[in-house]
Amino acid sequence: MIRSLVLPLFLLVSGPYSEPGARSHLDLMRKDARRNMSVDPPDGEYFYKVALDLKARRVLEIGTSTGYSGAWFAMALKKTGGRLITLEIDPDRHAEAKKNFEAMSLADVVDARLCNALIELPKVEAPLDIVFIDAWKPDYLKYYELVLPKVRAGGVILAHNTKNAAGPMKDFLDRIQKDPAVRTEFLPESAQGLSISWKK
Numbered sequence: 001m002i003r004s005l006v007l008p009l010f011l012l013v014s015g016p017y018s019e020p021g022a023r024s025h026l027d028l029m030r031k032d033a034r035r036n037m038s039v040d041p042p043d044g045e046y047f048y049k050v051a052l053d054l055k056a057r058r059v060l061e062i063g064t065s066t067g068y069s070g071a072w073f074a075m076a077l078k079k080t081g082g083r084l085i086t087l088e089i090d091p092d093r094h095a096e097a098k099k100n101f102e103a104m105s106l107a108d109v110v111d112a113r114l115c116n117a118l119i120e121l122p123k124v125e126a127p128l129d130i131v132f133i134d135a136w137k138p139d140y141l142k143y144y145e146l147v148l149p150k151v152r153a154g155g156v157i158l159a160h161n162t163k164n165a166a167g168p169m170k171d172f173l174d175r176i177q178k179d180p181a182v183r184t185e186f187l188p189e190s191a192q193g194l195s196i197s198w199k200k
Ligand SMILES: C[S@@+](CC[C@H](N)C(=O)[O-])C[C@H]1O[C@@H](n2cnc3c(N)ncnc32)[C@H](O)[C@@H]1O
Pocket: 036, 037, 038, 039, 062, 063, 064, 065, 066, 067, 068, 069, 070, 087, 088, 089, 090, 093, 115, 116, 117, 118, 134, 135, 136
């Protein structure tokens, strides 16, 4: 009797979607973080916060891997009524990401696409509130040029690994610090480096 009441009571308290539930799944995903090349928790916390602050409705991620960073955005988008489009070229990682979004009850706010971002990006509809770049490092400038016209004024382009992969993305780093279309800063607490370029 008591056991049969536990699940309905849990759903009553937490709703069908439970952020604590999603967060504990994120902690489990950290075990594979190095293999999956995921961002660190402080970067994820920042994604969650910036999506809430901007009341984001349309977020684009380039480089899903298995869904760790995407889940941080998706948790915020559950609250703002928004949606995440996330692009991944590797079929195994794409499939694992879809399973993770399902397990966290986030799949309804995520459009996970198996594709080459360089081919898909011209098809992504504007306007975008946030773009997160985290795919092939030497292509960052190409991704940036494809998404910049689609980001609304006041929106933001984030990019990962600006410290530990600065060499392969030097052309991108030079551009975001000189481009009059954006104002760029860096997240101090990000271990691998996160650039934050606000569109003017
Ligand atoms: C660093 S991982 C992404 C990690 C993920 N953002 C996270 O923090 O959980 C980079 C991913 O980008 C994918 N990738 C590389 N080039 C790509 C492309 N042209 N289009 C789509 N995905 C690409 C790789 O297969 C890899 O899974």
